[in-house]
Amino acid sequence: MRVLVTGGAGFIGSALVRQLVSETHCTVINVDKLTYAGNFAALGDTRFHPRHIFERADVCDFREMERLFRKHRPDAVMHLAAESHVDRSIHGPGDFIKTNIFGTYALLEAARTHWSSLPPGQRAQFRFHHISTDEVYGELAPEDPAFSEDTAYAPSSPYSATKASSDHLVRAWQRTYGLPVLLTNCSNNYGPFQYPEKLIPLVIRNALLGEPLPIYGSGDQVRDWLYVEDHARALRHVLAEGRIGRTYNISGRSERTNLEVVNALCGLLNRLAPHPEYAYERLIRFVPDRPGHDRRYAIDDSRLSGELGWTPRESFQSGLEKTVRWYLENWTWLDEVCARTESEVTRLKPVRQ
Numbered sequence: 001m002r003v004l005v006t007g008g009a010g011f012i013g014s015a016l017v018r019q020l021v022s023e024t025h026c027t028v029i030n031v032d033k034l035t036y037a038g039n040f041a042a043l044g045d046t047r048f049h050p051r052h053i054f055e056r057a058d059v060c061d062f063r064e065m066e067r068l069f070r071k072h073r074p075d076a077v078m079h080l081a082a083e084s085h086v087d088r089s090i091h092g093p094g095d096f097i098k099t100n101i102f103g104t105y106a107l108l109e110a111a112r113t114h115w116s117s118l119p120p121g122q123r124a125q126f127r128f129h130h131i132s133t134d135e136v137y138g139e140l141a142p143e144d145p146a147f148s149e150d151t152a153y154a155p156s157s158p159y160s161a162t163k164a165s166s167d168h169l170v171r172a173w174q175r176t177y178g179l180p181v182l183l184t185n186c187s188n189n190y191g192p193f194q195y196p197e198k199l200i201p202l203v204i205r206n207a208l209l210g211e212p213l214p215i216y217g218s219g220d221q222v223r224d225w226l227y228v229e230d231h232a233r234a235l236r237h238v239l240a241e242g243r244i245g246r247t248y249n250i251s252g253r254s255e256r257t258n259l260e261v262v263n264a265l266c267g268l269l270n271r272l273a274p275h276p277e278y279a280y281e282r283l284i285r286f287v288p289d290r291p292g293h294d295r296r297y298a299i300d301d302s303r304l305s306g307e308l309g310w311t312p313r314e315s316f317q318s319g320l321e322k323t324v325r326w327y328l329e330n331w332t333w334l335d336e337v338c339a340r341t342e343s344e345v346t347r348l349k350p351v352r353q
């Protein structure tokens, strides 16, 4: 099987590509523009594997996408390429509109042209799997039930509005043209190789450098946390078993406030890399809240678990400890990524996901 993965040099995409190459017999065509968030090194030895083909390209370039489909004849597409950071979307929504909406449109059209040209047997097997976020559903009050796949869309940020738009386009391509699509909407991911503008790697890095740990508002925003290797496993499972046209929510079953996450990180760091003079909690600083900040996301994944029998392997405790240990052992990776874009990371320090 030949799988075309977009955004395969990003945080989640690289985890997926590493798994597809090491745990399956798939050939992966990895299409990535290598923006600031793309990191070829995140692929490790997979970079040089004979079943990994890297194509540096922009998903917005329809002609180039068409050429890549003709050249590689994929059996499936897993579309992860996106501008993904909410804070950046507030400072500059243009790139989000371009990549997340126009890029998805260009990819859908290239996929449709390719799919239409396939012999009937292969056409029936082809899948276009779109990877999206729980943020399309908007925010929940503390007493609200978790988001289900039927929850109405109510995105709050430019980022989530562009992801919502792309979800609608993908569904429309199935209804209108019959393209066999699958959609997944997942919660906040964490794990190795995450770009350090996101909460968990940023807190680890700042703590170890003795710098403030910024928390928006009072830190009571609730998120569900999904370990990235679990997410990659879920994506593979949905691609193999999911029903055409269906949406599946993916949850880590780990709701936590941002303050709880930062305290858990401090606790792990106090144990695994103690500072000789103080506990890391001392570095916590509350900063003014972000405009339009959603209070709570929570995901009901009963369709994925009930219909497809998938549940996450990692608890939040075990996933977070693995993550902290990984960043401690791969400090040079974190440092190199930060050196590349130090000024930007500094500017965007108050974060959430």
Ligand code: NAD
Binding pocket: 006, 007, 008, 009, 010, 011, 012, 013, 031, 032, 033, 034, 035, 036, 037, 038, 039, 057, 058, 059, 060, 079, 080, 081, 082, 083, 084, 085, 099, 103, 131, 132, 133, 134, 163, 186, 187, 188, 189, 190, 195, 353
């Ligand atoms: P990321 O920002 O780490 O990686 C995005 C990748 O896409 C990068 O490698 C980048 O170079 C590439 N890319 C960006 N624009 C491109 C373009 N125009 N053409 C080709 N490649 C391009 O993102 P991530 O955290 O790995 O997220 C992957 C997907 O999962 C995104 O679609 C995101 O919306 C979704 N998602 C992420 C999370 C999360 O917690 N990280 C949660 C829910 C959904």
